[in-house]
Amino acid sequence: MPVEARSPSNMRPSTLHLPRGNWATVFECLCAHFPAIAPAVWQERMARGRVLDAHGQPMTMHAAYREGLKVHYFREVPAETPIPFEERVLHVDEHILVADKPHFLPVMPAGEYVEQTLQARLAKRLDNADLVPLHRIDRHTAGLVLFSTNRQSRGQYQALFRERLMEKCYEALAPALPDLTFPLLRATRLDTAEPFFRMQEVTGQANTETRIEVAQRLGEHWLYRLFPVTGKKHQLRVHLAALGAPILNDPFYPEVTDTPDAPDDYSKPLKLLARGLAFIDPLTGERRRFESRLSLL
16 A cells, blocks of 8 residues: 655645746656656646646646746655754744754755654644744754744734844854954855755855854864855855855765755754844834854854
């Protein structure tokens, strides 16, 4: 008997804006974008109406591909490997929740992960299907994630990120850079790279900006404090690697040493931590600050 796939009732469908490519159909694009999921799985999902267009209508295997097309799909996996690290709720109220995410745990459903995600765990714990992350950090990154617990006020908190009113502080452990002067501002243009899960610096007007400080000098490795003004994918990882100080245990930069679907080595977490979040609460005008209780050292 085949194992029935699970799609938790408290989870919303995931959304993908189709990337640039030469595919003829949405089906072909999904197969290429998610190589860990067998084509037969996508075929079966489409047959059951589990892949939807922007209007919520089921898409067939023959639906034409178009770059940027919005596709909703329900993530289903027959079994998930438990991630043996626990998140910690630091704050929760009527409008927001702040959690400390451990390394290796995805924020939202991705690839083979559905229930083993921060969103699913917290939604189940709080019995709140409206729990939505207001931003994301990489699965390999640990630290603070801010959630909306109330759809009525969600837009006001989302605006903090959109309008760059959210102050974010990260810490990273990486090789020493004694020849550079700190604090240092890294402002470059990032674009997609190969393989598709990587980013790279390219020529052109800067679309990313990070202020970098040295928190501790620990011999051959320093603890850096990073303040991203923008929030591009892998921005901090790319910026430090470009300076000659790739973050310790980074499997993607400066060279790919592992793939996203490779088994995790829990003994080698990426030494990157979302340390702090600070903002003016849009509902009360109160200054709020949250700090991770995790440590890289």
